[in-house]
Amino acid sequence: MNAVTNPAKLHDCRDAFVATLERLGAENPRIVAVCNDSVGSSKLGGFKAKFPERLVNVGIAEQNMVGVGAGLANGGLLPFVCGASCFLTGRSLEQIKADIAYSNANVKLVGISAGMAYGELGPTHHSTEDFAWTRVIPNLAVIAPCDSVETAAAVEWAAAHEGPVFLRLSRVGVPDLLPAGHRFELGRANVLRDGDAVTLIANGTLTHRMLKAADLLAAEGIEARVLNMATVRPLDVAAIVAAAEETGAILTAEEHSVYGGLGSAIAEVVVDRAPVPMKILGVPGIFVPTGSAEFLLDEFGMSPAGVAEAAKALIARKRRG
Structure with missing residues (x-):
């Protein structure tokens, strides 16, 4: 599968989430939204306008919010429980x-502005x-879509799935990588680019950076496979x-x-099933400082150029081994 990219056009995945939720809400009166004083940041204003009696705002009370979601599910409704991921989790x-999970309640948890999307608000909001x-x-499915297409598909899947789901969304704009009409499958990765020198795996906001890194590597004659691993569990x-x-x-x-x-x-799988040289890029076990998400990702070595350099070092390790 080849990625479909228009890097000049960036999409906020929250828009795809709410558009899909409003459409599904019109089709299914069991769908309700629950939030923690986050109608604006969750972009639920349109849902509230269309279905005013089907949005519950508990205020800044995340534990109550999740409990309310469980109660609504037990009453036969289909709640999407939305809030900033740092506070929701x-x-x-x-x-x-x-x-939710132990009771196997049919609740969809939606972590908004995940990762470092609240950049300037600092460590408490990362x-x-x-x-x-x-x-x-x-029992909890964990999903981080790579673009607006996959976000819409994942919301549709979650609404049809019987059981708990955690959907992790950013507010940082990303290009669309998957074709229109993409169908989300839980536990199924997408090969966005094939190659045999090294495999680059990411999800969410990092997937398009991996594709850009693969382009840089290809310019040097190195063909990298790129996997979009939207399902973490x-x-x-x-x-x-x-x-x-x-x-x-x-x-x-x-x-x-x-x-x-x-x-x-992924390392748990690799060490058990197919040991090979591996490198994990991310936040190096510190409280993340204040700064935009893009700046912080670059600082932590996850710019396309930084990923490409890490990949070349990994390939060198493979050859020495």
Whole structure:
């Protein structure tokens, strides 16, 4: 599969989320939205205008918000529980574990402005631990779409899926990479570019940077495979093993700590099923300082040029090994 890119046009994935939610809401009266004083940042204004009795704003009370979502699901409704990912996951992790996942409640958690999207608001608002917190919880699907097309497809899938979902969305603009009409499949990675020298794996805001890095590598005669790994739980184990066996090296990048996130999840598969040289790019286990998401990603070595250099170092390791 070749990526479809128009790098000049960037999309806020929240727009695709709310457009899909409003359309589904018109078709299904069971769909409700729950938020934590975040109608604006979750872009739920249109949903509220169309379905005023189907939006519950609990105020700044994330634990209550998740509990309300569980109660609504138990009453037969289909709640999308929306809030800043740093607060949705950090403040209400126990409720996510016990009320949602343990109870297998049909609740869709939507972490808005994930990663470093709140850049200028600093360490309290960065959400660089949410993969680590959520991916270890049984029953909970964890998804980070790479563009607006995949966001819309993932929302449709989540609404049809019976069970808990955590959907991780950024507010940072990204180009569309997947073709119109793309169908989301849980646990299925997308090969956006094929190659045999190294595999680059990412999701969310990092996927398009991996494609740009692959272009830089191709200019030097190095063909890199690029995988969009939108599902963090469950992982596409077959795609990871194939990448390890066919390219001999794996480089991951994520808008998250290098501990416990996408790279760690992939490393668990690699070490058990197909050991090869591997490198994880991300936040190096620190509290992320203030700065725009784009600036911070570059500072942490995840510019396209930085990814390309890391890939070349990894290929050198592979050759020495």
